[in-house]
Amino acid sequence: MAAYFSDKFAAIEGFHLEVVAIAESGDDVLVHWRVTGRHTGTLLGVAGTGKPLELDGSDHFVLREGRVVTNTVVFDQLAFARQVGLMPPDGSAVDKALKAAFNTKTKAIHALRRSR
Numbered sequence: 001m002a003a004y005f006s007d008k009f010a011a012i013e014g015f016h017l018e019v020v021a022i023a024e025s026g027d028d029v030l031v032h033w034r035v036t037g038r039h040t041g042t043l044l045g046v047a048g049t050g051k052p053l054e055l056d057g058s059d060h061f062v063l064r065e066g067r068v069v070t071n072t073v074v075f076d077q078l079a080f081a082r083q084v085g086l087m088p089p090d091g092s093a094v095d096k097a098l099k100a101a102f103n104t105k106t107k108a109i110h111a112l113r114r115s116r
Contacts, residue, residue, distance in 0.1 A: 011041035012053060020056070029061040039084050044077070049084045 009015050014037040021032040035055045040048040057075025061068050081087040088094035 008035075008043070011039065011043035011048065012037035013040040014038055027063045029063060031059045031061070033057055033059065044080065046081075046084055046086055051084050053080070053083055055080055055083075 012035065016036045018034045018036075019031060020034055023030045033056070035053065035057070037053055039046075039051050039053050042048065055075050056079075057073060060070075060072040060074075062070040078087065082089055088098065
């Protein structure tokens with residue numbers, strides 16, 4: 001886990017983690033969090049852009065004898081992609097064109113499959 005977080009610290013200048021909520025049941029602990037900072041290093045394979053980030057996510061920890069045995073992290077990767085400019089803003093002209101092209105391709109594939 002230390003290596004996981006050291007990569008995030010290195011990629012996000014001013015890394016700030018706010019714990020929004022914690023819930024537990026037995027050996028399961030759920031943590032809802034928010035990370036803020038500036039994307040300055042490679043994160044998820046995307047080179048630093050200098051753009052601000054604000055991401056919400058959650059961790060599901062499974063504990064045994066006081067130690068973390070598994071940790072599953074879930075966060076909105078599409079929000080990340082939009083914030084750093086990898087994907088266009090939702091509802092923008094580019095977003096609408098991208099969705100229209102994808103839908104056209106999908107309809108063409110379905111039509112070809114039905115014609116066979």
